[in-house]
Amino acid sequence: MFYLFSKSILVEIGFKDQIYYIGNEKFNSIPDYLLNNCYSSGNWNRALKYKTAINEVDKKYFMLDVEVYWNLTSKKIELISKIFFFSEIxxxxxxxxxxxxxxLTHxxxxxxxxxxxxxxxxxFIKVYKPEISKDNLRINNFDNFLVLNEExxxxxxxxxxxxKVEGKDAFSWNVNKLNQIVYSFSHEILEKDTLLKNTDFIDLNNSLFYINSLSKLNKNLVLEFCVYDKKTRDKxxxxxxxxxxxxxxSLANWHLFNLTKDIKYLKIELSKISENIIxxxxxxxxxxxxLKRNYEKELLNL
Structure with missing residues (x-):
């Protein structure tokens, strides 16, 4: 079982003539501790409501926390409640x-x-053990990321x-109008690796591989994953x-420093300067x- 997310839903409980209705089911009794914790009104603007299929009944509302799992063996979505009464429902x-x-849509x-x-x-889940990374496409800081998905x-x-990975051409770079450096690498850097095949972008600084995908289990389920894999990142x-x-x-050492953050490349440049007339x-x-990038702080720390 792989945990996906939790969601609170407002369960509508209909009652009439000592019979209770939830969804399309009816019950002769409901535990008192549930009824005592019901709300008399379901007028909650943003609440997700599971309504009874029975009309013309009085109603109460119970706020239920539901955990959503992916059953890896049966290949199904399973819902779990800590309240036993609601498990079958x-x-x-x-x-x-x-x-x-x-x-799911909500x-x-x-x-x-x-x-x-x-x-x-x-x-994939067993090998790479992904963590849930909610709203990973909204990550704002992309410094030294590697983008694999052109979308x-x-x-x-x-x-x-x-x-970024772009075509079969060799390494190249350009500076955009915001003075940001965009490096392009050929597809030769990518191995035929299941993780890389599924990854949309990588935080190279922290060895984090981000994945965003609709699930084949249900088109309304979005898989938002993050995988830590230093070995693959290092390769x-x-x-x-x-x-x-x-x-x-001619600026290779500066590019290498930007990529690796390793000051040895700056030291190599400094040694070159001392040998130069300039x-x-x-x-x-x-x-x-x-490069439109100032390296004063880095050079002062050498």
Missing amino acids: INSKHFRETFLNTL YFKHTLKILKPKEINKN ISFKNKKFKSIN LMQKMIKQIKMSND SPEEYLKQVYSK
Whole structure:
């Protein structure tokens, strides 16, 4: 069982002539502790209500917390309540057919989503052990991220430099109108890896792989995952470093520092400056004129 999310729903309880109605079911009795904790009004603007199918009855309302799980063995969505009385009700055929989609749609109403389902199955969950990452498409800071999915727009994201995979061409870069550096790497950096295949973007600073996908279990269920995998990230970084070095770019060490945050690349540049006729100040001005990025703080800490 893989936990997905929790949701509170307002369960409508109809009652008439000592008979109680929930959904399309009727009960001769309901535990007193539930009735004593009911609300007399269901006039809650944002509450999700599971209404009784029976009309012309008096009504009470119980706020029920429901946990939503993915049963990896049966490949089904399962609902669990800590209140035993409601367990069969929320897993009944009527609830599933008339209310489950409403519950999912309501929970993900404001969620940004990628519409194409990915190959996320039982084996993927067991191997990579993803964590839930709610609203991962709303992450704002994309500094030193690697974008793998072309559907991900980083136009309005915050970053000093960002990386993307684009075509079969070798390493390249450009500075946009916001003075942000956009690095492009060829597809050769990507292995045939299930994690990379499903990943939309990677936080290279923290080895976090973000995934957003509609579920094949139900089109209204959005899978928002984050996977920590330093080993895969390190392999990827080595290939990116190799592409930068092979490019013979005159600013390669600056690019390598932007990618790795390793000050050894700045030290190499400083040693080059000392061997050059040009003054350090003039050289750094030239670097700034090309990269539009100031490295004074980093250089002062060397």
